[in-house]
Amino acid sequence: MSLVEARGLRFNVRALGDGPPVVMLHGLLTGSIASWYLTCAPRLARRWAPLLVDLRGHGRSDRPPDGYGATSLAADLAALTDHLPPFPIVAHSYGCIVASRFAAAHPDRVRGLALVEPPFGLELDPDLDVAAITSAGRGLSARRAADLRGLVETTSLLADVAAEPELSDAEITALPAELLVVFGDRSPCRVGVGAVHRSRPDAEVVLLPGDHEVHTQSVGPLAELLDTFLDRCAVPVGPRVAQA
Amino acid sequence: MTDPLVPFDEAVATIGRLLVEVVGEDYLLDVEIAPQTSFAEDIELESIDLVALTEQLELTYGQEVDFAGWIADMELDDIIALTVGDLAGFVVRSVRGEPAA
Numbered sequence: 442m443s444l445v446e447a448r449g450l451r452f453n454v455r456a457l458g459d460g461p462p463v464v465m466l467h468g469l470l471t472g473s474i475a476s477w478y479l480t481c482a483p484r485l486a487r488r489w490a491p492l493l494v495d496l497r498g499h500g501r502s503d504r505p506p507d508g509y510g511a512t513s514l515a516a517d518l519a520a521l522t523d524h525l526p527p528f529p530i531v532a533h534s535y536g537c538i539v540a541s542r543f544a545a546a547h548p549d550r551v552r553g554l555a556l557v558e559p560p561f562g563l564e565l566d567p568d569l570d571v572a573a574i575t576s577a578g579r580g581l582s583a584r585r586a587a588d589l590r591g592l593v594e595t596t597s598l599l600a601d602v603a604a605e606p607e608l609s610d611a612e613i614t615a616l617p618a619e620l621l622v623v624f625g626d627r628s629p630c631r632v633g634v635g636a637v638h639r640s641r642p643d644a645e646v647v648l649l650p651g652d653h654e655v656h657t658q659s660v661g662p663l664a665e666l667l668d669t670f671l672d673r674c675a676v677p678v679g680p681r682v683a684q685a
Numbered sequence: 686m687t688d689p690l691v692p693f694d695e696a697v698a699t700i701g702r703l704l705v706e707v708v709g710e711d712y713l714l715d716v717e718i719a720p721q722t723s724f725a726e727d728i729e730l731e732s733i734d735l736v737a738l739t740e741q742l743e744l745t746y747g748q749e750v751d752f753a754g755w756i757a758d759m760e761l762d763d764i765i766a767l768t769v770g771d772l773a774g775f776v777v778r779s780v781r782g783e784p785a786a
Contacts, residue, residue: 473733475733475736479735483754486754486757573747582731660761
């Protein structure tokens with residue numbers, strides 16, 4: 442395991458490929474390094490250097506009792522990537538909120554954002570159907586289900602996420618110039634298309650076949666989109682002209 | 686196996702040993718690791734553990750064992766359906782410098 446220390450915790454990170462860096466973030470609970478490692482990251486690694494991170498509490502990273510809100514996770518990311526030149530971020534689900542908060546705090550360090558299934562405009566239900574997410578069967582082994590229940594029961598994750606303010610339209614407007622947003626055509630997150638169109642009409646918005654797990658269901662088309670997006674990010678751009 | 690660089694059986698045994706390191710002995714109790722053992726079906730290996738296992742393989746056998754490069758063109762279903770023998774064969778070919786596929 443490649444364990445890297447940051448903010449007093451050990452994080453499991455995995456670096457692939459050669460080339461300009463791209464940081465790839467997973468979603469909460471069932472997400473981990475594997476979310477991208479077993480899907481788009483190997484294809485991107487032919488031209489880029491994906492850096493995959495297990496967020497705190499997830500995968501093989503340390504599991505502290507608190508600090509699971511997007512702002513705190515973005516601070517983890519800042520510490521883990523302070524050796525990198527400015528990079529684009531590819532993120533799934535809640536990782537999109539983390540990436541957005543990171544970009545807001547460190548605009549000079551982010552080349553662009555590719556947000557896959559961002560939960561924009563969705564109330565994060567504090568009573569989220571965790572029982573369903575963390576029960577065995579449904580693709581989860583008993584061991585993994587128990588691990589996820591542990592994450593929910595022994596940390597403040599749910600409370601932290603519920604306490605984190607939603608991304609406002611103004612914050613979406615202020616996201617980096619290079620902005621790609623991908624939704625699954627059968628996903629409830631699709632409602633976020635409205636917020637993106639309203640706040641960032643210039644952003645590229647793409648629907649791909651799939652639900653919230655579209656990154657595992659449309660791997661080929663998504664990897665191609667991301668590859669093109671990363672090309673755009675590699676071209677230096679001036680400061681974005683504010684939308685009127 | 687005629688090439689002794691990394692005999693197939695040794696790769697299978699190494700995968701079994703690394704699996705214990707990754708998921709723990711208790712979990713693999715009473716499970717025989719054989720070439721036909723499917724990671725997902727037979728031992729319910731989780732994706733995060735598969736990633737950790739392949740990292741250990743790369744540390745054991747060197748950078749030629751490029752798991753990400755091997756799976757880049759696979760569908761997720763095929764990756765999930767991998768057996769110990771598939772992975773061992775990939776290791777053997779990689780160490781010999783043969784194409785992984």
